[in-house]
Amino acid sequence: MFDIAGELHRWLTEGREFAVATVVSVGGSAPRDPGAALAVDRDGTAIGSVSGGCVEGAVYELCAQALEDGETRVERFGYSDEDAFAVGLTCGGIIDIMVTPVGGRAPVRQVLSSALSAVLRGAPGALARVVEGPPELLGGVLLVHPDGSYEGGLGGAVELDRTAAAEAGALLDAGRTGSVAVAEDGSYCPGGLTLFVQTSVPPPRMIVFGAIDFAAALVRVGKFLGYHVTVCDARPVFATAARFAEADEIVVDWPHRYLRSTETDTRTVLCVLTHDAKFDVPLLKVALGLPVAFVGAMGSRRTHADRERRLREAGVGERALARLRSPIGLDLGARTPEETAISIAAEIVAGRRGGTGVPLTGVGTPIHREGQAASAAA
Incomplete structure (x- = not known):
């Protein structure tokens, strides 16, 4: 919800x-x-x-x-x-x-109000409910905080609430929404109850390096996809709020220095649009050493070949280079900044969801892949 x-x-x-x-x-x-x-x-x-x-x-x-x-x-x-x-x-x-x-059940309303308030503040939390089990347990809600504390209850034994909080906390740590099985007495024997745990975590980060027109279009698409979008460029004359009004953050700093100092995680996507070796080579050397979801760089195939040569000379190994998506984006025939932004976003979504990027027409594979949706965070 x-x-x-x-x-x-x-x-x-x-x-x-x-x-x-x-x-x-x-x-x-x-x-x-x-x-x-x-x-x-x-x-x-x-x-x-x-x-x-x-x-x-x-x-x-x-x-x-x-x-x-x-x-x-x-x-x-x-x-x-x-x-x-x-x-x-x-x-x-x-x-x-x-x-x-x-309705007027104050405890349930209070727990839901706390959960929804946390979502609106961008604070992490997990809401657990019984979806399979005795009818008297179907109405309870349990809100679990990152420190393991919880509000509300499922209406059963205290041990059940404790177990549910532990299970929900594990899903919260992983940023996952899904179902878990526990016993009615709170033990971990499966087959008694099924809990549905919905987690709320801060939105994933998209960091766009290079304050150019293509970046402005990508910022808009990134926000549409639910990312917290940062634009970083070393040139203050280009990295301005007037040019990137929809960005959550605008950072004036050398890209590689900023990337070393800022927080990233396995959901973060890094889009390098600097198109200048003095910026993107030291930046990509840092980026390819981080456990992020996506690293892509703009440029022609000639630029990409020269960039790979420079990265090898800088000590980047073949395994790390294999993670680099360059030229960035799917082949949509894009020309304008907006079309290019859609091309880049399409490649990010395909990587996140396990897609192939080929047209669905005439393809016999499932449109929605099993297990992908359940593992995505809100």
Whole structure:
């Protein structure tokens, strides 16, 4: 439900009663990842989406029903090959939806308010709920903080809350949303309960080196994809807020020096658009030694060959060089800065999701790869 955190937090602040439907499991080809949510209030106002339109009407009715009877329920929606207009996912997938009423129960409202506030602040946290188990446990929520402390409860034994907090903490450390199995008594024997844990972590970083027109277009696309975008250039006349109004940060520093000093992780993407050996060779030498998700550099094939030669002379090994995506971007025939930014973003997404970059037309491989969505962070 973190994808509609702003609206839901406003509803809680206004004292509205609502029901929220959350995707808790996905199988096959399905349009939304676990954690996607749709909420309906007492007035019938709906926000969010759980399927891109395939089952929205049926889920809307489930939310209305949950508001009336106060019951939490889990429903499965799958492919219907008898009637394309029947309730089901015509794309061939299966999704499990958990529908939770949020009425006047103060503890649940308070935990959800804390979780949504953390999301809006960019603070990490994990929300755990029972999606399979005794009916009396389906309504509880547990918010786990990075230090291991937690708020709320699942409605069972204290040991269950402790175990759930430990499991949710492990997923939070990994930045993953997913399901875990535990026993009702809080032991780690599988087969008793299934918990759905949705994590919220700060957005991944995109660092764009080189304050050029192509960088301005890439900043806009990076923000659209949910990255925290930094622009870095050693030239203060080009690295200005006026030129990069949508960037989260603008840094005036030598790129390699800044990269050595700033924080990166395995989700960080580095896009080198400097196109100047005095900048990009020392920068790439640092970048290729970091455990980041993506390192790409702009330039022609001739520029790339010269850059590789210089990097080898600087002591960069073949294994590290193999990580360099250069020339950066997929072959879209891009010409303009905006088209080039889409080309670069497409290569980043393909690397993140395990895509091939080839047209889907005529390709027999699954559109949505199993396990990829569950491992992505919000």
